[in-house]
Structures are given as structure tokens and as C-alpha cells.
Amino acid sequence: MSPATPHPTPARTPTWPPAVRVLVTVLLVAYLAAVILPPLAGPPPASELANAVIQPFRPLIGLLSLGHGYRFFAPDPGPGHSIRWSMQMPDGSTRVGWIPDAVNDRPRLLYHRRFMISEKIATFVPFVDAPEAVRIEAKPRWQPLVKGVAGQLLARHRGQQVALQLVEHYLPTPEEVIQAHNGEDIITPLGTYAFPEGLLP
Amino acid sequence: MTLRSSPVSSRSVPDPELFSRTGQGGAREDRMRDGWIGEWVDGWNTFWFTPTDPLPLALVRIAVGALLTWSSIVWLLDADAFFGDHAWLLPSDAWRMNDQPWQWSGYFACSSAPAIRLVAVGTLLAAVLLTIGLATPLAAVMALIGFVSAANRAPLNVFGFDDVLGMLLIAVAVGPAGAVLSVDRLMFPRPPSALRSVRATLAIRLIQVHLCVIYFFSGCGKLLGASWWEGTALWGSIANACYRTLDLTWLANHPLIVNALTLATLLWEVSYPALVWPRLTRRIVLGMAVAVHMGIGLSMGMMEFGLAMIVANMAFVPAETWRRLCRISPPLIESESPIEVKRFGAATQ
Numbered sequence: 001m002s003p004a005t006p007h008p009t010p011a012r013t014p015t016w017p018p019a020v021r022v023l024v025t026v027l028l029v030a031y032l033a034a035v036i037l038p039p040l041a042g043p044p045p046a047s048e049l050a051n052a053v054i055q056p057f058r059p060l061i062g063l064l065s066l067g068h069g070y071r072f073f074a075p076d077p078g079p080g081h082s083i084r085w086s087m088q089m090p091d092g093s094t095r096v097g098w099i100p101d102a103v104n105d106r107p108r109l110l111y112h113r114r115f116m117i118s119e120k121i122a123t124f125v126p127f128v129d130a131p132e133a134v135r136i137e138a139k140p141r142w143q144p145l146v147k148g149v150a151g152q153l154l155a156r157h158r159g160q161q162v163a164l165q166l167v168e169h170y171l172p173t174p175e176e177v178i179q180a181h182n183g184e185d186i187i188t189p190l191g192t193y194a195f196p197e198g199l200l201p
Numbered sequence: 202m203t204l205r206s207s208p209v210s211s212r213s214v215p216d217p218e219l220f221s222r223t224g225q226g227g228a229r230e231d232r233m234r235d236g237w238i239g240e241w242v243d244g245w246n247t248f249w250f251t252p253t254d255p256l257p258l259a260l261v262r263i264a265v266g267a268l269l270t271w272s273s274i275v276w277l278l279d280a281d282a283f284f285g286d287h288a289w290l291l292p293s294d295a296w297r298m299n300d301q302p303w304q305w306s307g308y309f310a311c312s313s314a315p316a317i318r319l320v321a322v323g324t325l326l327a328a329v330l331l332t333i334g335l336a337t338p339l340a341a342v343m344a345l346i347g348f349v350s351a352a353n354r355a356p357l358n359v360f361g362f363d364d365v366l367g368m369l370l371i372a373v374a375v376g377p378a379g380a381v382l383s384v385d386r387l388m389f390p391r392p393p394s395a396l397r398s399v400r401a402t403l404a405i406r407l408i409q410v411h412l413c414v415i416y417f418f419s420g421c422g423k424l425l426g427a428s429w430w431e432g433t434a435l436w437g438s439i440a441n442a443c444y445r446t447l448d449l450t451w452l453a454n455h456p457l458i459v460n461a462l463t464l465a466t467l468l469w470e471v472s473y474p475a476l477v478w479p480r481l482t483r484r485i486v487l488g489m490a491v492a493v494h495m496g497i498g499l500s501m502g503m504m505e506f507g508l509a510m511i512v513a514n515m516a517f518v519p520a521e522t523w524r525r526l527c528r529i530s531p532p533l534i535e536s537e538s539p540i541e542v543k544r545f546g547a548a549t550q
Contacts, residue, residue, distance in 0.1 A: 015250050016399050024403070028249065035411055039418035045425075062301030064371060065352045068364045070415045074422030077434055080443025100443075108446070108502045109275045113358040115443060117289055120298065120357055141297070145357065148291040155287045171440050174453035 034060045042069035079171040080115075081122035083149065083190070087159035095157060099149070118166065121145050121190075125166055128188040143191070150193035161194035248406060254520035255380040255401035256529065259334070261408065262341070262378035264512040265369040266332030268505060269344055272366065273325035276351055277318070283355045284308040284317045290357040298356035307346065308354035323347060331373070334383020341374040362506040365513055368411045372516075376404025381529075408516035413474035420471035429467050432460030438501060446502035466493055477517055490514045 016024070034057045041050035054061075061067045083099040099118055105111035124142035126134050150162050170183035282288055290298065292309055311317045324347025330340035348370050352359050377400050379385040428434040436459050439449045452459050469489045476482040491511055498507025523529070 015246075015252055021246065021250055024249070025245070028403075031407070032410065035414050039414070043422070058301050059303040062299075062303040062353075063305070063349075065299075065304075065349045065367050067299055067301050069422075070364065070418040071422035072361055072419045073434070073438065074419060074429075075424075075426030076428040077437030077441065080441045082443065102443075107275060109272065109362075109505050110278055112360060112362075112503060112505075113275065113283070113355075114289075116358050116360050144294045144297060145290065148287075148294055148357075149289055151287050151291070152282055152289050156282065169442060171437060173440075174436060174456060174459075177440065177450050177453040 030057070030060060033057050034064065034066050037061075038067045039070045042067070043071050080169045081118045082167045082169065083118045083121070084165045084167050084187075085150075085153055085162050087153065087157055087162040089157075089159050095159065097153075117149060121149070122166055122168065125188055125190070127186065146190045147193060150191075151195070154193070154195060161192055163192040164190040166190055249403060250399050251402055252397040252399050253402045253405070254397055255377050256382070256520045256523050257516060257518060258373070258376045258378050258401050258404050259380060259382040260523060261369060261405075261512055261515055262334065262337070262373045263332055263382065264508075264515070265366065265373055266328055266330075266340075266344070268366060268509055268512070269328035269348060269370065270325060270332060271505065272362075273321065273328050273347070276355075277321045277325065280317050280321050281314055283358055284311065284321070284351070285314065286312055288355065290355060292354070295354060295356060299353065304353050305349070306354040307350035320347065320350060324351065331378075334379040334385050337379025337383055337385050338374075341370070341378055345370045345374045360506070362503065362509050365415070365506070365509040368415075369408065369509065369513060372404040372407045372411075375407060376400045378404070405516050408513055409477075412513045412516065413477065416470050416473040420467065420473070423467055423470065429463060432463045435459050435463045435466065444501040444503070447500040449500055465489075469493065483517060487514055487517055 015021075033053075037050060037054040037057055038061055040046065041054040085097050085099065087095045087097075089095055100111050100114040102111065105114055121142055124138060124145070126138050146164060150164060153159065153162050166188040168186040168188070170185050172182055176182065276283055286292065295306075295309075296304065307320045308317060311320055324344065327340045327343035327347055330336055331344045345367075348363075348367060352363050352367060377396075377398050380391075380396050380398070380401070423429045423434070426434060428437060433456075436452070438444060439452060439459075469486065470493075473486055473490075477486045491514070494507035494510040494514075496507075498504035
């Protein structure tokens with residue numbers, strides 16, 4: 001029995017017939033490939049070879065939802081992101097809020113599910129002072145996602161139009177914390193959105 | 202053991218006889234066992250196909266069922282916003298976050314709020330049944346279907362907790378997770394000697410190997426970051442107010458502690474896939490896992506993620522240890538000279 005085995009069994013205990021073991025071995029190899037290849041071919045840097053080898057396994061990866069990079073807090077734990085929204089209501093008032101909302105998003109798992117919205121959209125949005133060519137190229141990648149968020153906000157709060165900003169929260173150094181100093185957040189406009197003719201779903 | 206090029210290396214298709222270890226393989230198997238490939242085949246068979254006690258898998262089942270129950274409740278709190286036609290992520294844009302073929306979801310077929318709730322409540326019900334172990338095989342498959350449906354429909358809202366939950370659910374669906382500690386077993390008792398199974402081994406091994414893959418890539422990813430080498434990476438988590446549930450910013454005055462915690466985390470994670478297997482280091486590695494994941498859970502508010510990782514680490518705790526801890530009597534086994542145990546190290550704890 002190999003180390004860390006769940007629990008040893010004497011050799012006489014019946015195991016599977018050889019043909020079944022061959023079949024299961026093939027399935028195991030396919031499954032292990034579907035587990036190992038996504039992080040290998042996933043978040044950059046990744047090799048062309050890994051991206052070529054993964055292709056036949058992509059259906060299995062999609063079928064079992066195995067397409068994960070597993071780069072938790074890597075390469076460096078960075079600043080957090082939120083989306084600040086400002087909504088114009090039908091009565092002329094303005095309503096503002098955050099995604100996620102640290103005060104009202106309870107339980108904590110719900111907060112994290114909403115926090116992922118701003119964190120994942122942030123991976124597609126270049127800084128506001130990035131070269132224009134970079135910003136133009138990136139916009140088709142993030143804007144459909146932001147439109148979905150805006151639509152959900154408008155439907156949820158019955159608003160007329162909503163303006164969104166991505167806020168990258170300043171990450172203070174230990175020295176700044178000791179001196180009680182905090183830097184500026186980086187704010188990137190994500191646009192203003194409304195349903196056609198103000199029609200809510 | 203020396204390498205032999207012929208005739209072993211000329212085989213391109215595994216011979217089923219090579220997988221036999223019960224005395225039927227004859228002379229050819231004996232020759233193969235003497236070679237390097239034979240060692241591999243023996244090792245593979247022992248690793249994956251030795252029948253084992255399903256108790257650890259049953260404990261994983263209870264824990265993962267409870268976590269999925271909680272996750273399903275949270276999805277239900279805002280089901281329309283996660284899965285509806287005007288969700289945070291529109292159905293037509295789901296592919297942008299997870300562009301795989303066969304990226305299916307039961308929610309793609311649901312356009313009305315009642316239909317969405319029906320799928321979500323169905324997943325919740327399957328999770329509850331899985332936890333108590335009632336109709337366990339069916340509940341495990343339905344729970345997996347419900348889980349994948351949510352993950353594939355709302356990829357904008359999932360994170361590491363869901364990655365680990367999926368890994369555990371696949372294993373629970375593969376193995377006899379309801380063989381013990383379940384309502385099924387109360388309703389349909391079986392003799393203890395009939396409980397050991399190869400499927401239990403497969404399921405636990407899938408978790409073990411998958412967990413090593415996770416730590417390997419997570420550790421390698423960290424090696425790309427300067428802050429992990431500098432020993433300051435943990436500060437990035439401590440100072441991030443979006444995650445913070447426990448204020449540890451007083452550590453700003455103790456940079457060496459931050460250095461030590463950062464480097465300990467890095468070294469533990471990078472070495473986990475190697476050091477979790479030997480009995481000598483396993484307890485240390487698993488103890489670190491509990492400390493790190495509880496730390497993440499308490500200080501960064503990701504208790505579900507921390508618990509899911511700890512549950513996955515439970516797969517490395519042998520059945521005998523669980524039986525001792527839980528005061529459960531062991532299943533009856535036939536007595537025989539433990540040849541394979543002796544050959545491969547016999548480490549069970």
C-alpha cells in the first residue's frame with residue numbers, strides 16, 4: 001500500500017477484474033488530464049504546447065466545470081476592487097451604492113459572490129491612464145459584462161439609468177498604516193447605461 | 202531494479218494481464234513485475250484499485266453536503282440576480298468567463314423565475330439528502346448536476362470555494378459515499394465485511410491527487426510574485442479592506458512576523474504535493490493546512506473556502522484514525538499476510 005493510503009486491506013479482498021481496471025485507468029488518465037491541463041494552459045504565462053494539448057479535453061473540462069487556474073493569491077496579493085454606482089430614479093432622485101456592499105451583503109458568502117463581480121471585471125479593464133489603443137482594444141471584452149451588471153442594477157432598483165465606476169482601493173504599505181496615511185483610490189469610469197426608452201424588464 | 206528495453210518497451214497497449222495481481226497472471230506477469238514497467242503497473246494498481254474502508258469518504262460526504270446546502274441557500278437568496286434573464290451576467294455572455302465546449306447548465310433552459318427557483322431548490326434538496334445520506338448515489342449525482350449548473354451559469358460569481366466544492370462532489374459521486382454514516386445504511390444494513398470497495402479508494406485518491414494539483418499550481422503561481430519571495434505577500438491580504446474581517450494591521454509594526462508567515466505559507470504550499478505522502482511529514486503538512494485555511498477563513502472572511510479546503514485535506518486522514526476519533530468499530534476483514542502493504546510502505550497514518 002502506498003503512503004497516505006486511505007486504509008490498507010489484505011491482499012485477498014476482491015478487487016476489480018483486469019479489463020475493468022484497464023477501462024477505469026483510461027478514464028482516470030482522461031480525468032487527470034482535465035484536472036492538470038487547465039492551470040497549465042490557463043492564466044498567463046502559459047505555453048503553446050499546453051494550449052494545444054488541452055484542446056481534446058475541453059469538452060470534459062466544460063462538462064465537469066474543471067477549468068480552473070488555482071492561482072490563489074498569486075502571483076502577488078493585489079488591491080481590492082469595487083464598483084460604485086449612481087442611479088437616476090424615475091422621481092428625479094439619485095441613488096448610490098457599491099458592489100459589493102460590505103454593510104448590507106449578508107451572509108458573507110453572498111458578499112463574496114458579489115465581490116467576484118468587481119474583481120473579475122477588473123481583470124479586463126485597463127487603467128484610466130492606459131494608452132488609448134489599449135483601452136479601445138479592451139473595451140469589447142469588459143463592456144458586455146458591465147452591461148449585464150447595469151441591467152441587473154436597473155431591474156433590481158427600478159431605476160432609469162445608472163453610471164458605474166470601477167474603484168481600485170489603495171493598498172497601504174506597513175509604513176503608511178503606522179503613519180495613518182492612506183493613498184488615493186484609482187477610479188475608472190465604466191459608462192452610463194439605460195434600457196431603451198427607459199423600459200424595465 | 203534495472204531497466205530493460207525489450208520486450209517490455211515494445212508494448213504500446215497495456216496488457217490486461219499486467220493489471221492482474223491475484224495469482225492468475227502467470228509467468229509473463231512475473232517477468233513484467235521484475236521490470237521497471239511492472240513496478241509502475243503494480244504501483245498504479247495498488248494506488249487506485251485496492252479496496253478500502255469507505256468511512257473517510259462518508260465523512261467527506263457529510264461535510265461537502267453541508268457546504269453545498271449552505272451554498273445553495275445563498276444562491277437562493279438572490280437566485281434571479283445570479284441565474285435569471287437579467288442576471289449580473291447575461292446568459293448570452295456566460296461564455297466570456299468560461300469558454301469551454303459542453304459548458305452546460307440547467308439554468309440556461311430556465312427563463313422564468315419559478316423555473317430558476319425549481320432548479321435551485323432541487324439542488325438544495327439534493328444537498329440535504331447527500332448530507333444525511335438518503336438515496337445517496339442519486340443525491341450525489343443530482344448535487345453535482347446542480348452545482349455545475351450554477352457554476353457554469355454564473356461564472357462571474359464563483360471563486361475558489363466553488364472550485365474545491367466541485368472537486369469534492371465529483372469524488373463523492375464516484376465513490377460509495379453513503380456506505381456508512383448514512384440513512385441508507387440504517388435502512389438497508391450490510392455486513393461490515395462487505396463495505397470495503399475499490400470505488401471508495403478511487404474517490405479518496407481523486408481528492409488526494411486533485412488537492413496536490415491545486416497546491417502545486419497555487420504554489421508555483423506564487424513563485425512568480427516578488428512579494429512572496431520578499432516575505433511581504435501576507436501584508437497584501439492583511440491591508441486589503443475588501444477581504445478583511447479581522448483587523449491584523451497591527452502587524453505593520455512586526456514585519457519579521459509577516460515575513461515568517463509569508464515564507465512558511467509559501468514553503469508549505471510548494472512542498473505539499475511531496476510531503477503529504479510520507480507518514481513522517483504528513484501530520485505536519487496537514488496541521489499547516491488547517492492553520493492556513495482557518496487563518497484565511499477567519500481573517501479574510503472566506504470561511505467556506507477555508508472549510509472546503511480542510512474537508513479536502515481530510516482525505517489524507519486514514520480510516521483507522523477516524524474510527525479512533527469517532528469511536529466507530531472497524532469493519533471485519535479477512536486476515537492474510539499483508540504482502541502489498543509491506544511492499545509499498547504500509548503507511549496508513
